[in-house]
Amino acid sequence: MTGTLFSKADKDIEINKNNDCNDLQCEEFEETPLYAAVLTYLGYAILCLFGWLRDFLRQSNIEKKRGAVDPNASLGFVPLYQSYESFYTRNMYTRVRDIFNRPIASVPGAQFELTERMSDDYNWTYRYTGKTISAVNFGSYNYLGFAERTGQCATDAINGLKSYAVSSCGTRSEIGTQRYHIELEQLLANFLGVESSIVFGMGFATNALNLPAIASKGDLILSDEMNHVSLIIGMRISGASYQTFAHNDMNDLEAKLHAAIVHGHPRTNRPWKKIFIVVEGVYSMEGSICRLPQLIELKKKYKAYLYMDEAHSIGAMGKNGRGIVDYFNVDVNDVDILMGTFTKSFGSAGGYIAGRKSLIDHIRIHSHANTYASSMSAPIVQQIISSLRLLSSPEGEKRICQLADNTRYFRRKLVDMGFIVYGNKYSPVVPMLLYLPARVTRFNREMLRRGIAVVTVGFPATKLLEARVRFCLSAAHTRPMLDAALAAIDEVGTDIRLRYSSRHVHRRLKDL
Missing domain, CATH: 3.40.640.10 (Type I PLP-dependent aspartate aminotransferase-like (Major domain))
Known part of the structure; x- marks a missing residue:
């Protein structure tokens, strides 16, 4: 593959033949399984259907919560948002807003504190409990671990x-x-x-x-x-x-x-x-x-x-x-x-x-x-x-090597367990595909319950069929931290059926 100019389709074929390629440009972008695509489209269709029903109830004054309606529109001003953007916000995004924009209460290191918040009105508003949640951080871009309060x-x-x-x-x-x-x-x-x-x-x-x-x-x-x-x-x-x-x-x-x-x-x-x-x-x-x-x-x-x-x-x-x-x-x-x-x-x-x-x-x-x-x-x-x-010092060389080692170890384990993972095997950004909107939400919440904080991304930030969790590896992550995260991914991935890969055998972490 070295020095070859090829398209995504050619790349998929080549990598399928040789998944252990040592080329610096070796990347993997496995196609979306047909059943996952169908279920994803169906999931968004159901969300839209119930959204339209809720809007009808609001217009009929049966549902009192007006939602994300632009107040300037009624005053004759040009609406700030397109109609579907407001529809998406009030009927889809708000339902799962608790998994996004979480405030943190510490240095964003390998281990950090999240501010605990609760909602009594289905994520329209939040109240803060004054408590924090301790979690391993897989969401910050702290690649070399320099986000420290000491040193x-x-x-x-x-x-x-x-x-x-x-x-x-x-x-x-x-x-x-x-x-x-x-x-x-x-x-x-x-x-x-x-x-x-x-x-x-x-x-x-x-x-x-x-x-x-x-x-x-x-x-x-x-x-x-x-x-x-x-x-x-x-x-x-x-x-x-x-x-x-x-x-x-x-x-x-x-x-x-x-x-x-x-x-x-x-x-x-x-x-x-x-x-x-x-x-x-x-x-x-x-x-x-x-x-x-x-x-x-x-x-x-x-x-x-x-x-x-x-x-x-x-x-x-x-x-x-x-x-x-x-x-x-x-x-x-x-x-x-x-x-x-x-x-x-x-x-x-x-x-x-x-x-x-x-x-x-x-x-x-x-x-x-x-x-x-x-x-x-x-x-x-x-x-x-x-x-x-x-x-430029031995300490820096150690961190660079540690990041590379963490990246290879973590990505290899995910692939060997049968998850679809995008990108280059040396990249510290490790996207794992989740597809269905309900699984995006549940994966995020279940991981936090197990003490692992992750960033999940879906439509419209990604294509409709490419919702994912994006793990960011750091030199500050220790092997026990990586193993704890992999164990949680293995457990949650089994519970909600996230092993979509058709190229790799589906195995539990204990079997690797």
């Missing part, structure tokens, strides 16, 4: 607060640049092996406000269909034309690159000023990894620019924690724009753009995120600086 990172953050206070009270382009910003940017550039870097206070804005600084009208952006909404918003704001290509499908991408070169702009047929390929390193919903060697080959062949979002891969991938470039051991200069965030592996906040000095100088002048946003606070920056230094 070197915490100490450096506290010292930064004492030395520089909370805020600089200014933007980077005015009087908001402190010496710790310069230190972070230099340290980050050295860590990534690039000429220069620039940091921002918000990871989402790093994409949304910097893409418009480098792409504009007359440019073309080719975006992976699974890209994050921050990238999508950035593309829309930029004014550039944009098209999507099938997820990780290099044949589809090359076809669109070829058409863009041959035909140019669809209305004028003039050549595009610039062509950008925009991808993510690790896709947070799919657990898949971009095909960087093939992307570099295509971008060189068609003289395009490559923009890679490493929000979920920087720190978490590669033997040195330097992301997908490190993972594939390719030349960092072959990626034109490196973007990443500090909110995951570094246990902090903010984001960065890295690359050639000419690119970074251009962004410093033209980026709204640099011109108008308040600069990063000292404790936030000191947390990042401390974690970057630790990454």
Whole structure:
């Protein structure tokens, strides 16, 4: 499979032949079983049917609870929400709102505390009991375990607060640049092996406000269909034309690159000023990894620019924690724009753009995120600086190896038990498919009852037939924590019948 350009269908066939492939790009996306698809559609149909019945009862004044009705609509204003969005909220989402948006009451480490809350009106409102629920955390992006209240990172953050206070009270382009910003940017550039870097206070804005600084009208952006909404918003704001290509499908991408070169702009047929390929390193919903060697080959062949979002891969991938470039051991200069965030592996906040000095100088002048946003606070920056230094030490190497070991162990056990698991076997994001809306809700609640906190995701955040639980592995997870989670998954998966895989034998954990 090495070096091959293939579609999702071809990938399914190849992986089915060799599930133990050692290729760095080996990924698995098993098709939805027919019976699960039928039951999922039926489940949503029943929810809609009862929703319409409840709406009829409300309109007839039999049901007094009015639900999520936009009050501005009756005043003659344009409704804030589409009618189906309000329908979905009051009749489907609210019924299961207790499994979402749970507030936490501690550091989001491997073990944390959830704030206990109760509802007396079927999740319309909540009251807090004052108690907490202790659980193993499989929902936070704390990949390297740096989200700690003790240790070197915490100490450096506290010292930064004492030395520089909370805020600089200014933007980077005015009087908001402190010496710790310069230190972070230099340290980050050295860590990534690039000429220069620039940091921002918000990871989402790093994409949304910097893409418009480098792409504009007359440019073309080719975006992976699974890209994050921050990238999508950035593309829309930029004014550039944009098209999507099938997820990780290099044949589809090359076809669109070829058409863009041959035909140019669809209305004028003039050549595009610039062509950008925009991808993510690790896709947070799919657990898949971009095909960087093939992307570099295509971008060189068609003289395009490559923009890679490493929000979920920087720190978490590669033997040195330097992301997908490190993972594939390719030349960092072959990626034109490196973007990443500090909110995951570094246990902090903010984001960065890295690359050639000419690119970074251009962004410093033209980026709204640099011109108008308040600069990063000292404790936030000191947390990042401390974690970057630790990454280059034996302690950092230990954490990187521990994360990789946890990832392989956890994912392998799930697959061997017969669950459908998406993505690359080295990805710290491990999505397990649940499909039916009722099972999404029950799985979340049953896992918490067993002391395991997980994030479940369904429609409209995913496709209708791809509701899932998304496990986020951390170097802070111990083997007993992983085994406790696997035991709970095994038990709940048996009770509510979640072993959907037709490729792998269905086995209990005790039999492995």
